[in-house]
Amino acid sequence: MDGRPADSPAPAAAPLFEARGLSKTYRTGEVEVQALRGVDLDVARGEFIVLLGASGSGKSTLLNILGGLDTPTAGEIRFAGRPLSGASEAELTAYRREHVGFVFQFYNLIPSLTVVENVQLVTDIARDPMPAEEAVGLVGLAPRRDHFPSQLSGGEQQRVAIARAIAKRPQVLLCDEPTGALDYQTGKLVLEVIARVNRELGTTALVITHNAAIAAMADRVIHLGDGRIQRIDKNAQRLSPSELSW
Numbered sequence: 001m002d003g004r005p006a007d008s009p010a011p012a013a014a015p016l017f018e019a020r021g022l023s024k025t026y027r028t029g030e031v032e033v034q035a036l037r038g039v040d041l042d043v044a045r046g047e048f049i050v051l052l053g054a055s056g057s058g059k060s061t062l063l064n065i066l067g068g069l070d071t072p073t074a075g076e077i078r079f080a081g082r083p084l085s086g087a088s089e090a091e092l093t094a095y096r097r098e099h100v101g102f103v104f105q106f107y108n109l110i111p112s113l114t115v116v117e118n119v120q121l122v123t124d125i126a127r128d129p130m131p132a133e134e135a136v137g138l139v140g141l142a143p144r145r146d147h148f149p150s151q152l153s154g155g156e157q158q159r160v161a162i163a164r165a166i167a168k169r170p171q172v173l174l175c176d177e178p179t180g181a182l183d184y185q186t187g188k189l190v191l192e193v194i195a196r197v198n199r200e201l202g203t204t205a206l207v208i209t210h211n212a213a214i215a216a217m218a219d220r221v222i223h224l225g226d227g228r229i230q231r232i233d234k235n236a237q238r239l240s241p242s243e244l245s246w
């Protein structure tokens, strides 16, 4: 992507992500929407970041560009020192497959497969996965490993989705409103799992939420507004989800 062989070591000191002047304009017929307007951001390896902002402020657009699901209209984005902007579709697909775990509001599990089989879908094709059973254990679902999604609660299904996302040992976990469809207690359990993955596996985590209380879990809180970073708060101390209330 930048002239170095794809498997050459990245500069050790490079942040995991470096975004410079990142802009995104969507054009639908005559209508133009500027979803991002010049975002500059570095994300350190192992960081836990929460993204807050009103509906339409550009949170998902930013997350999708970081995850290689979308491309910027202008600006630069680097992952571990290598540019993602300008990468081909095939390079972005390889990047997503090897390095990025996604968790969305809805779980997208295969109904006819058990918990462990849903995770094996990923471990079967990943380069250096953990055993599917280990991922299922990490999210606390070992006793439910042979159950089907319809036999699980929403929070349990979301934990399967997290197990599926982390089983390939991605460097980054990108979560777009992971607790959006869950009640309070269940949402906390899911957040505990994301915090555990960040802590125990060192996986960098970026979490979009509408719930400002969740911000206390993060190392840094990025407030987006109108396609721009309005403010970045740093937490001196991170709280665990069990210490949060909303």
Ligand SMILES: Nc1ncnc2c1ncn2[C@@H]1O[C@H](COP(=O)(O)OP(=O)(O)OP(=O)(O)O)[C@@H](O)[C@H]1O
Pocket: 026, 027, 028, 033, 034, 035, 053, 054, 055, 056, 057, 058, 059, 060, 061, 062
């Ligand atoms: N594929 C698209 N085509 C056209 N406009 C889009 C597209 N995706 C996003 N937008 C527009 O870009 C802006 C930013 O959208 P984005 O989804 O990033 O916001 P968000 O902060 O994640 O919002 P929400 O909290 O509602 O999910 C919005 O005005 C949205 O309508």
